[in-house]
Amino acid sequence: MSQTLLRCEGLTRRWGGLLAVDGVSLELALGQVHAVIGTNGAGKSTLINMLSGEIAPSAGTVALMGEDVTGWTQPRRARAGLGRSYQRNTIFPNFSVLENCRLAAQASYQRPWAWWQAAARCERSLTAAHEASARAGLNDVLDRPAGLLSHGQKRQLEIAMCLATAPKVLLLDEPLAGMGAEETERMLALLSELRAGHATLLVEHDMDAVFRIADWITVMVNGAVIASARPDAIRSDPAVQAAYLGGH
Template sequence: MTEALLSSNLLTRRFGGLTAVDGVSLELRRGEVHAVIGTNGAGKSTLINMLSGEIAPSGGSIEFAGRDVTDWSQPKRARAGIGRSYQRTTIFPEFTVLENCRLCAQAALPRAWALWEAAQRCAASLAVAHEALAAAGLADVAQRGAGTLSHGGKRQLEIAMCLATKPRVLLLDEPLAGMGAEETERMLALLASLKSEHAVLLVEHDMDAVFRIADRITVMVNGEVIASDAPAAIRSNHEVQTAYLGESH
């Protein structure tokens, strides 16, 4: 088993009198898709927001590559190698698919001293963008307007944009939401291809997809972890069945 790239220890977040995440400890390892499941309001998105640095925890700690990053800002974590996607599409629809990726690559490879060079001609950023599009299966549509892609294509582009920042960890918040069967298959194939070089956290409501792709599943209820194990063990866990999956799953 590889060492954990990103881990949380007793991570907690309170909003006034509401505890949205309560003492969550988990580990993300390269070569694994670690799914986090739970009903709406279980604390999954709040957990991702803390791991990515978008909100500060009320308690607990976060480690990345052996360093305590609990107090690091979101931009600093992103530059260090923690990438994420969102529930809602966050592309630039008026730009081409390639330009969307190039902008993300440029953010990770700033060249403030190159005043004489147009940003869109930066060879380094373009090379990274093309590499990310190829990894996400979008090389053939690089010059298309991003807004013309299908819903599934836009979700693939979001992951390509994330890959353009050269992350070591991918935090993916419901990447399969709203997809049809064919688009879901493409996304699952993409996730399977990415895990060999990345640690992947997947928040998802599609249980069939989760049990197909995940190497480990953590189940949250009311902000707490009630189980964290291999998919087969989670499927047969009576507490999980009662709280979330349903007795007949």
């Protein structure tokens, strides 16, 4: 049986009179990529923000590794094994690739008592940074300022920074946005390689990529789930075709 690492039940978010997310329930299992698709404004990013702890739900619960984390802050969830990336780049452009990864690792392994040692010399953080960079395919650009990377490499760096915190659950918000064909292939290869040790939630608009990589797809419309099934069932679902896929 698949091991469920993240589960939400009845997750709801209201902004005044606007119901942004309406009673969403889903599970993320170890070894699976679970894609969430929908048009702009469907509530996908709001859902990720609630799962990560960035915003509080109006109703519903979130469980991480079997523990209720609904009231936990984002940093606490991150330290418990939840990592995320954002739609926009959230890197430190003037720092090297390795330093970006080291800072991410350091954030999850804080040692305020070690005042006598420079943080940059923390062997644990450096080792995590090197390992994450290697997994993301960035070994050849470790010393390059992050701001000078290509768009695709910047997205890879965000994944590497996420991996440096040793997460078990990955929440990835449009990691393929703005990528060309070659960059998309590299990212899909990385996501496939990461599948074995993680449970991954993927929000993405590239439908070709979604149907190639996802093990399970949840479709949202106006904040609510209209379908949640394996890719072949989603592709042939009349309601999904009418609402999102346009009959293709």
